[in-house]
Amino acid sequence: MKNMNLYSRGDKIFVRINMVLLALFTISTLYPFIYIAAVSFSSGFAARAGVVVAAPVDTTIAAYKFVLSAPEFWQAYMNTFIYTIGGTLMSLALVIPAAYALSRKQLIGRRFWNLMVAFTMWFNAGMIPFWLNMKDLGLLDSYFGIIIGFAINAFNIILLRNFFESIPESFEEAARLDGANEFQVLWKVFVPLSKPAIVTITLFCVVARWNGFFWAMVLLNDEGKVPLQVYLRKIIAELSDDQEFSASLMSAPYSVETVTAAIIVCSIIPVLLFYPFIQKYFNKGILLGGVKG
Amino acid sequence: MNNFQDKVGWYIRHFKREWQIYAMLAPAIIWFILFLYQPMYGLQIAFKDYSLFKGITGSPWVGFEHFETLFSSDQFMRAVKNTFIISGLTLLFGFPAPIILALMFNEVLNQFFKRTSQTIVYLPHFISTVIIAGIVITAFSPSAGIVNTALGWFGIEPIYFLSKAEWFRPIFIGSGIWQEAGFSSIVFLAAIAGVNPSLYESAMVDGASRWQMIWKITLPSILPTILIMLIIRIGNLLEVSFELIILLYQPATYETADVVNTFIYRQGLQGGQYDLAGAAGLFNAVVAFILVMTANTISRRYSRTSLW
Numbered sequence: 001m002k003n004m005n006l007y008s009r010g011d012k013i014f015v016r017i018n019m020v021l022l023a024l025f026t027i028s029t030l031y032p033f034i035y036i037a038a039v040s041f042s043s044g045f046a047a048r049a050g051v052v053v054a055a056p057v058d059t060t061i062a063a064y065k066f067v068l069s070a071p072e073f074w075q076a077y078m079n080t081f082i083y084t085i086g087g088t089l090m091s092l093a094l095v096i097p098a099a100y101a102l103s104r105k106q107l108i109g110r111r112f113w114n115l116m117v118a119f120t121m122w123f124n125a126g127m128i129p130f131w132l133n134m135k136d137l138g139l140l141d142s143y144f145g146i147i148i149g150f151a152i153n154a155f156n157i158i159l160l161r162n163f164f165e166s167i168p169e170s171f172e173e174a175a176r177l178d179g180a181n182e183f184q185v186l187w188k189v190f191v192p193l194s195k196p197a198i199v200t201i202t203l204f205c206v207v208a209r210w211n212g213f214f215w216a217m218v219l220l221n222d223e224g225k226v227p228l229q230v231y232l233r234k235i236i237a238e239l240s241d242d243q244e245f246s247a248s249l250m251s252a253p254y255s256v257e258t259v260t261a262a263i264i265v266c267s268i269i270p271v272l273l274f275y276p277f278i279q280k281y282f283n284k285g286i287l288l289g290g291v292k293g
Numbered sequence: 294m295n296n297f298q299d300k301v302g303w304y305i306r307h308f309k310r311e312w313q314i315y316a317m318l319a320p321a322i323i324w325f326i327l328f329l330y331q332p333m334y335g336l337q338i339a340f341k342d343y344s345l346f347k348g349i350t351g352s353p354w355v356g357f358e359h360f361e362t363l364f365s366s367d368q369f370m371r372a373v374k375n376t377f378i379i380s381g382l383t384l385l386f387g388f389p390a391p392i393i394l395a396l397m398f399n400e401v402l403n404q405f406f407k408r409t410s411q412t413i414v415y416l417p418h419f420i421s422t423v424i425i426a427g428i429v430i431t432a433f434s435p436s437a438g439i440v441n442t443a444l445g446w447f448g449i450e451p452i453y454f455l456s457k458a459e460w461f462r463p464i465f466i467g468s469g470i471w472q473e474a475g476f477s478s479i480v481f482l483a484a485i486a487g488v489n490p491s492l493y494e495s496a497m498v499d500g501a502s503r504w505q506m507i508w509k510i511t512l513p514s515i516l517p518t519i520l521i522m523l524i525i526r527i528g529n530l531l532e533v534s535f536e537l538i539i540l541l542y543q544p545a546t547y548e549t550a551d552v553v554n555t556f557i558y559r560q561g562l563q564g565g566q567y568d569l570a571g572a573a574g575l576f577n578a579v580v581a582f583i584l585v586m587t588a589n590t591i592s593r594r595y596s597r598t599s600l601w
Contacts, residue, residue, distance in 0.1 A: 011503045018400045026410040029417060032428050035439055039431060050434075051597045052441040097345060098321030101314040108307065113318065116325060122589075125332035125581045126574030127554070128561040131330045132349070152324050182313035211421030214536045218562055229423040233540065236427050258577070264427045271419055278419065279412060 012193070013127055023216070040262040044255030062253035063262035073263070075224055076231035083216070083227050084209040091205045096198070096235075099160035101185045108261045116159075121154045133220060141222050149206075150215065163197035164190055196281075202280055210271065219265045228267050236260050331394035339572035352568075361413035369573060370558040371548070373412045375592070378553060380530045382466055388526060389475040392519060395481035396507055414475025426540035429468055430455065456545040465537065485511060521592055528588030553577050 043058035139145030172189050213229035320408045341352040363369045401407040433454040441451040454460045492510050535554035542550035559569025
């Protein structure tokens with residue numbers, strides 16, 4: 001239907017203007033990343049003088065050497081992997097069985113349990129009671145606290161439950177006749193059929209875990225346990241406040257700006273590597289179900 | 294009596310046969326009680342003179358004292374005002390952006406251009422708040438940032454954007470649009486994809502231009518989706534992304550930047566006034582609950598499909 005040859009002259013102009021505007025928006029979305037990458041590879045002097053625009057000036061990898069030589073950076077990187085992998089597995093282990101149980105018609109009190117889950121999306125006790133609760137549970141400053149404390153999101157349970165409910169009963173009948181129990185039905189029939197929905201939830205979890213910073217900052221005092229995002233924040237705050245450090249950098253080949261930019265680049269790289277995988281799924285329109293609710 | 298025994302017997306047989314689904318549900322239910330419902334019990338500190346030492350139950354009741362303190366505090370009232378202003382402005386500028394973007398994507402004929410552009414504008418959604426803040430701080434730095442460098446080309450003196458109260462909201466809302474407009478357009482693109490193609494065909498026969506088709510066909514067709522999204526947004530009006538605010542604001546910009554959640558964070562977690570901050574949190578939660586419930590009721594009435 002959309003064939004340029006059928007367009008009137010006015011429409012052709014319209015389409016071209018539209019494309020130019022979109023191109024401008026796309027470039028301005030991309031530009032901050034290019035700028036940060038350029039700063040990270042520039043000399044400290046150039047970055048401080050503000051002459052970096054879109055390409056490195058006095059190209060150097062000094063900032064990366066500085067960042068990558070800090071053991072705290074590697075520790076934080078590893079911690080992020082621990083929280084992301086551990087947290088995502090924990091989420092799946094809790095959410096999949098619960099969503100299955102809630103989709104079963106024979107479950108007594110099904111309406112009540114569903115309401116109990118959904119209610120947490122509408123009403124939340126908030127920051128302070130949650131923090132005090134974590135403290136009372138002895139989960140401050142612990143890997144396990146971060147992993148378990150944010151393991152379930154009511155939205156994910158409901159998303160998956162809806163998906164399970166849409167699977168026709170005929171699919172499980174064969175398994176039932178073979179004498180499969182509920183765990184087997186879930187594992188051998190429902191999980192394989194729900195792969196798209198489970199992948200969606202996994203993506204939500206991974207992205208949320210990878211980027212999570214606020215609660216990690218609030219619940220973890222031990223610097224050896226903080227994830228990359230908290231480390232990054234600390235470095236940005238310290239670098240820009242610490243006059244002495246800034247002064248010591250005057251003679252160094254890197255600066256506050258280049259070091260910050262280098263850490264940003266290092267923490268974006270895994271997201272970029274993972275991104276085509278995410279893309280593949282929302283191209284298929286699967287994330288949509290999630291966005292729509 | 295017989296009836297009662299029948300019932301008990303039925304339950305025993307039921308649990309014997311179906312215990313597995315209860316075993317699947319139990320861990321999640323325990324999690325909800327432990328991590329979400331227990332804090333709701335803890336909300337009572339809003340009405341208590343709470344001390345960490347005495348604990349929640351041991352602390353004495355003080356009634357509405359904390360709420361009186363809050364509502365007579367300039368800082369809290371300022372935070373409430375800022376919350377509504379910031380989320381109102383975000384709605385005003387941030388809500389139309391993805392709709393316009395989706396309409397623009399729909400007019401692109403070159404599939405390669407369309408896909409590349411989409412890939413790029415979706416990306417910032419997956420970047421963490423800390424990195425967004427890092428980029429903003431670097432780009433807006435008075436001496437080294439690109440923004441002031443660019444202003445310098447036009448002979449404008451460097452502006453210390455992040456310590457100027459009047460600049461906080463534009464920067465915050467702008468970075469929000471930069472981060473989310475692309476990804477939020479997916480919903481509207483899906484709605485556009487669902488529009489009946491024969492509508493465009495007959496419009497074409499009538500000699501309508503693309504511009505007219507947007508206004509007469511595309512927009513009216515996706516109006517239900519726009520309304521639902523608008524209702525959801527209004528329901529979540531209090532959900533200002535305070536994490537970004539915490540990373541970007543400073544005492545000099547509290548005047549325009551401090552929202553209820555940052556106020557709670559500062560008073561409670563940084564200042565140790567758990568009871569006062571808890572009261573502010575309860576206020577926040579109740580208002581948010583009313584907004585969400587209202588939004589849900591409205592959408593149920595207009596779309597027949599409820600949001601949840």
